Amino acid sequence: MKKITQQDWEARAKQLTFPSQAFINGQWQTAQEGGHFNCTSPIDGQILTEITNCTQPDVDIAVTAARDAFKQQVWSGLTPAKRKKILFKLAKLIVQHQEELALLETLDMGKPINDSLTIDIPAAAQCFQWHAEAIDKVYGEVAPTPADTIGLITREPVGVVGAIVPWNFPLLMACWKVAPALATGNSVILKPSEKSPLTALKLAELAHQAGVPAGVFNVLPGLGEDTGKPIALHPDIDTLAFTGSSHTGKQLLVYAGQSNMKRVWIEAGGKSPNIVFADAPDLSVAAKAAAEAICFNQGEVCTAGSRLLVESSIQAEFLELVQQELSNWQPGHPLNPETQIGAIVDQSQLQTILNYIQLGKEEGAHLMVGGSQCLQDSGGLFVEPTIFGNVSNSMHIAQEEIFGPVLSCIGFDSTEEAINIANDTQYGLAAAVWSKDISKAHRVAKALRAGSVWINQYDGGDMTAPFGGYKQSGNGRDKSLHAFDKYTEIKATWINIQK
Structure with missing residues (x-):
């Protein structure tokens, strides 16, 4: 064919x-x-x-x-x-x-x-x-x-x-x-x-x-x-x-x-936490999934993994892996079959994304990657995939749904802290947990107030599984x-x- x-x-x-x-x-x-x-x-x-x-x-x-x-x-x-x-x-x-x-x-x-x-x-x-x-x-x-x-x-x-x-x-x-x-x-x-x-x-x-x-x-x-x-x-x-x-x-x-x-x-809406523990089965696989979770469909996804919670002992290493993976997710012409990130739906949504990026910088988050509009000569609406480090969960970029490829990275030191941060939001649509300790993964999944929880993957499920949210999701x-x-x-x- x-x-x-x-x-x-x-x-x-x-x-x-x-x-x-x-x-x-x-x-x-x-x-x-x-x-x-x-x-x-x-x-x-x-x-x-x-x-x-x-x-x-x-x-x-x-x-x-x-x-x-x-x-x-x-x-x-x-x-x-x-x-x-x-x-x-x-x-x-x-x-x-x-x-x-x-x-x-x-x-x-x-x-x-x-x-x-x-x-x-x-x-x-x-x-x-x-x-x-x-x-x-x-x-x-x-x-x-x-x-x-x-x-x-x-x-x-x-x-x-x-x-x-x-x-x-x-x-x-x-x-x-x-x-x-x-x-x-x-x-x-x-x-x-x-x-x-x-x-x-x-x-x-x-x-x-x-x-x-x-x-x-x-x-x-x-x-x-x-x-x-x-x-x-x-x-x-x-x-x-x-x-x-x-x-x-x-x-x-x-x-x-x-x-x-x-x-x-x-x-x-959603502000889904993607929780990566130090004992994740394969950090490179988790990093690839984290990049896709925020970039797929230009980040215009209610279940986007927009809050990346990473255990402090591996945070530097893991964010480096995510940045490397993000290089494979660059905006391109949507009619090119090789393109993975297309255009933002309209000018209003593009401006919303850019406003949140500016707000993240003003609130003291560290802009690690991206943050700008791109491909402007095309006449289309494109934005670079963006990563913020040094994010506090109280910041607007961590609490409000951006609906664009903007990732907020938050560190944690214990299982209890990870659960508290994950649940500290008005939303409860989805979440993910990465750990090879299946007992810990189950305990965390049970504690998360979300309608869908994925373990050692992001965005699993098919027509046989129900989809919906807790709280204001x-x-x-x-x-x-x-x-x-x-x-x-x-x-x-x-x-x-x-x-």
Whole structure:
């Protein structure tokens, strides 16, 4: 198979037709109020297309269509086997269109094309495959009852689900919400981030092609205040699933309380500790993982290993290894298959990263590597991977989510100190522990207040393991059968069978 070069990708980009309208009730539609916004590529600052900006009237139309489809049971009323077949077809279509989807993803938000093609898009297809396969594998229960009674415990779809997803993994995060919501029989209204709407709109086209009925899956692009807020406030949406910042997550909880007390499931920010003990099995492997944990996807990852906690006795040695590994993670053109760090999603996010770097210097942290914008002649938005040493856990760069390739290195002298530092944050999304003492590793993992803990690796897991956070990193879980809890009601039916 011929390897696709940067020149090949650039040529294909010129031939792309970009989706730009909302998908509502099985049809492409422009916004009722006629607004739009520019979809701009962070690779070179060029406008890719104009996207329709949905507002309250569009949300109302979409919710009505979704509710009607649910009431008419055009989707929830299908046998599990029929829903399963359609979602399998959707997964297959994602694979068939993986190169187009990967190109849309990279042009839209700047991630390396190789990551889009080999990680994001295959994982999105696999997400639909996994949840489709689970449709007819989840059973109800029978309660332990007296002989004259039968107690049935069954699951039913909640109804209409609103899903608001972020820009860093546009298609994959959408699939984490949409796949289990559709698998359990709900109607879905998806709002992609205005920073990266293209693959979500393409997903609507593929879902329609796969046979998902009109009204069951709707995609509404738009700005947060214009589209996201009306979705969150809408009294006829039963459940809201969200991935994004903790700040926005809190606002959605307020909107739910102001409207119909809809359930709000939130996967929010993180400031994940990557804890390296002196007895780590292999320091070179740990250093390679530490570099990847902060550089992958330009550091625009909620689980990024942004706090590197290193036992003092090996700190100098280990940070030298991390610096060496970081030399392999340099920004480059995202359409070059060899590039490992692409562009930052937009100017606002780039400025946020640069502001935190400046703040770290002002607070007294030692800038060891990087710290500057780069490749400015390209017209794109790129920043050097950055390491700060001599960081106190009370500094802003250690406490606040930067969402960029900025690593804060913190020393510790004992296991207890490492645990205290790791837990001293408002977040609790993920953590990692490196030690060949498996008893110590388990003790530390148990003490860490985080939804995912990885031992002697960083960022492990697959669709079989739940994903979500403690504290202000959110509630509820994506992935695994636990995701079905968010999109189903549990009903108890009590039957008297006396003679």
